[in-house]
Amino acid sequence: xxxxxxxxxxxxxxxxxxxxxxxxxxxxxxxxxxxxxxxxxxxxxxxxxxxxxxxxxxxxxxxxxxxxxxxxxxxxxxxxxxxxxxxxxxxxxxxxxxxxxxxxxxxxxxxxxxxxxxxxxxxxxxxxxxxxxxxxxxxxxxxxxxxxxxxxxxxxxxxxxxxxxxxxxxxxxxxxxxxxxxxxxxxxxxxxxxxxxxxxxxxxxxxxxxxxxxxxxxxxxxxxxxxxxxxxxxxxxxxxxxxxxxxxxxxxxxxxxxxxxxxxxxxxxxxxxxxxxxxxxxxxxxxxxxxxxxxxxxxxxxxxxxxxxxxxxxxxxxxxxxxxxxxxxxxxxxxxxxxxxxxxxxxxxxxxxxxxxxxxxxxxxxxxxxxxxxxxxxxxxxxxxxxxxxxxxxxxxxxxxxxxxxxxxxxxxxxxxxxxxxxxxxxxxxxxxxxxxxxxxxxxxxxxxxxxxxxxxxxxxxxxxxxx
Amino acid sequence: xxxxxxxxxxxxxxxxxxxxxxxxxxxxxxxxxxxxxxxxxxxxxxxxxxxxxxxxxxxxxxxxxxxxxxxxxxxxxxxxxxxxxxxxxxxxxxxxxxxxxxxxxxxxxxxxxxxxxxx
Numbered sequence: 001x002x003x004x005x006x007x008x009x010x011x012x013x014x015x016x017x018x019x020x021x022x023x024x025x026x027x028x029x030x031x032x033x034x035x036x037x038x039x040x041x042x043x044x045x046x047x048x049x050x051x052x053x054x055x056x057x058x059x060x061x062x063x064x065x066x067x068x069x070x071x072x073x074x075x076x077x078x079x080x081x082x083x084x085x086x087x088x089x090x091x092x093x094x095x096x097x098x099x100x101x102x103x104x105x106x107x108x109x110x111x112x113x114x115x116x117x118x119x120x121x122x123x124x125x126x127x128x129x130x131x132x133x134x135x136x137x138x139x140x141x142x143x144x145x146x147x148x149x150x151x152x153x154x155x156x157x158x159x160x161x162x163x164x165x166x167x168x169x170x171x172x173x174x175x176x177x178x179x180x181x182x183x184x185x186x187x188x189x190x191x192x193x194x195x196x197x198x199x200x201x202x203x204x205x206x207x208x209x210x211x212x213x214x215x216x217x218x219x220x221x222x223x224x225x226x227x228x229x230x231x232x233x234x235x236x237x238x239x240x241x242x243x244x245x246x247x248x249x250x251x252x253x254x255x256x257x258x259x260x261x262x263x264x265x266x267x268x269x270x271x272x273x274x275x276x277x278x279x280x281x282x283x284x285x286x287x288x289x290x291x292x293x294x295x296x297x298x299x300x301x302x303x304x305x306x307x308x309x310x311x312x313x314x315x316x317x318x319x320x321x322x323x324x325x326x327x328x329x330x331x332x333x334x335x336x337x338x339x340x341x342x343x344x345x346x347x348x349x350x351x352x353x354x355x356x357x358x359x360x361x362x363x364x365x366x367x368x369x370x371x372x373x374x375x376x377x378x379x380x381x382x383x384x385x386x387x388x389x390x391x392x393x394x395x396x397x398x399x400x401x402x403x404x405x406x407x408x409x410x411x412x413x414x415x416x417x418x419x420x421x422x423x424x425x426x427x428x429x430x431x432x433x434x435x436x437x438x439x440x441x442x443x444x445x446x447x448x449x450x451x452x453x454x455x456x457x458x459x460x461x462x463x464x465x466x467x468x
Numbered sequence: 469x470x471x472x473x474x475x476x477x478x479x480x481x482x483x484x485x486x487x488x489x490x491x492x493x494x495x496x497x498x499x500x501x502x503x504x505x506x507x508x509x510x511x512x513x514x515x516x517x518x519x520x521x522x523x524x525x526x527x528x529x530x531x532x533x534x535x536x537x538x539x540x541x542x543x544x545x546x547x548x549x550x551x552x553x554x555x556x557x558x559x560x561x562x563x564x565x566x567x568x569x570x571x572x573x574x575x576x577x578x579x580x581x582x583x584x585x586x587x
Contacts, residue, residue, distance in 0.1 A: 037560075053559075064566070088563045089563045106566060126514060128518070149563065331526055
């Protein structure tokens with residue numbers, strides 16, 4: 001995400017000055033210190049687990065990395081509960097923390113077979129490794145999220161998504177799956193065989209057991225033309241719907257306190273490859289952080305300086321295979337809230353979010369990501385029932401993010417948003433039941449597969465409204 | 469003129485006598501470096517390589533002694549804590565859920581160009 005923004009400033013002399021020499025001064029004037037870290041080892045001698053952003057942590061009694069389904073089944077049957085599967089720890093919600101058993105599928109990764117153009121992939125595979133592995137066969141996932149560090153299992157289980165009006169979230173391409181349940185049973189499911197389990201499990205937060213492999217629909221590994229350009233926020237808003245209709249992949253970022261937006265499109269092309277330049281993520285964010293630190297006390301001044309600084313940016317064009325362009329590194333950590341809204345509400349909600357941040361939270365400097373995703377029919381998919389538009393608000397990992405709950409979440413809820421399962425929100429039980437027509441059906445499948453709640457940590461018990 | 473050259477010559481002499489810091493790897497060399505142990509190489513590839521093998525990410529580059537030596541002088545326990553807890557841009561454990569403290573020590577030594585420090 002960030003590099004999509006950052007690429008814009010590659011040609012921006014002014015931005016480069018701030019991002020380079022000036023940044024050291026600017027960022028020194030208002031930054032918070034590194035947040036205090038939990039101890040590396042607890043009183044029992046158990047090693048710390050912490051999520052990517054640092055807001056979740058636990059000291060699991062056991063950490064297991066089974067090598068096959070037999071080992072996994074044994075671990076699920078006999079391991080100390082709560083048993084929680086973990087991938088790359090990119091969720092901001094408390095899906096993974098456990099004092100019991102943490103299960104990683106890092107030892108169960110790779111493509112293990114093909115059925116026509118559908119790849120059978122073990123879910124410990126990291127997305128960053130899946131792209132080149134599929135490309136060796138001339139295939140690609142139709143879409144990718146903008147971070148590729150996640151495990152496939154983690155990404156699917158939280159309804160992780162990219163952006164494109166006709167493109168579904170990743171779980172939309174799951175044609176079949178294999179689930180190992182807490183009782184050690186191995187269940188194969190697809191739209192015909194065990195269809196209820198299939199629809200429940202495709203997005204299931206690791207609450208039904210552990211999905212070990214999926215059969216994924218793939219597309220031809222096409223070359224994409226990437227275009228990143230800047231324009232006034234009002235113009236981006238006015239043209240966004242047309243751009244979602246026009247481009248294979250389209251998203252944009254509202255840059256608060258600048259009046260600007262960054263557009264990012266990807267379209268299939270036969271043009272020759274054109275290398276993407278060096279990543280400018282950190283420089284771009286340093287520039288925005290510097291503006292915040294120096295001029296955060298005076299929004300009009302900050303906006304004027306931001307526009308002057310960023311408007312010199314030149315558009316970026318790159319041509320390459322999709323898996324090389326759609327996902328990027330994200331070296332700057334943050335915390336995030338993202339809701340998926342009915343498309344007719346998306347841009348109205350975005351306008352309110354930007355106005356609210358600019359009025360109430362001058363400490364925010366991260367751009368706001370705006371995407372659109374096609375609908376699907378997985379029971380707990382935020383995109384169940386039709387296309388949704390997502391809006392994501394980020395806070396630098398050293399900064400306060402608690403404002404997201406009282407200030408931003410009510411806007412998303414007023415516009416009928418559904419929360420991203422891996423990102424910050426406060427919804428649970430009845431609130432979620434009102435948003436998901438198959439909520440009770442999911443809970444019934446969960447109860448059937450895990451009657452003792454071995455897969456439920458305190459967070460999931462609260463989320464599902466299951467007694468502690 | 470001669471007086472001006474004396475300190476320069478002395479500095480050159482001292483530099484020649486002191487321990488030499490090996491040059492940092494090229495970008496291509498950094499991308500290709502892997503621990504000799506296959507399991508460690510796998511952990512490195514999944515959890516360290518994306519940042520520590522790519523110049524400009526902000527992470528000290530693998531085998532770049534100039535970048536690592538100052539950090540290494542603070543002691544392995546400090547680096548181990550940073551690896552486990554996360555520090556600045558680095559996420560906790562490099563998001564390796566099953567790495568042990570010994571794994572982290574070995575990975576730190578490899579990246580710092582200090583494999584010879586392993587006992």
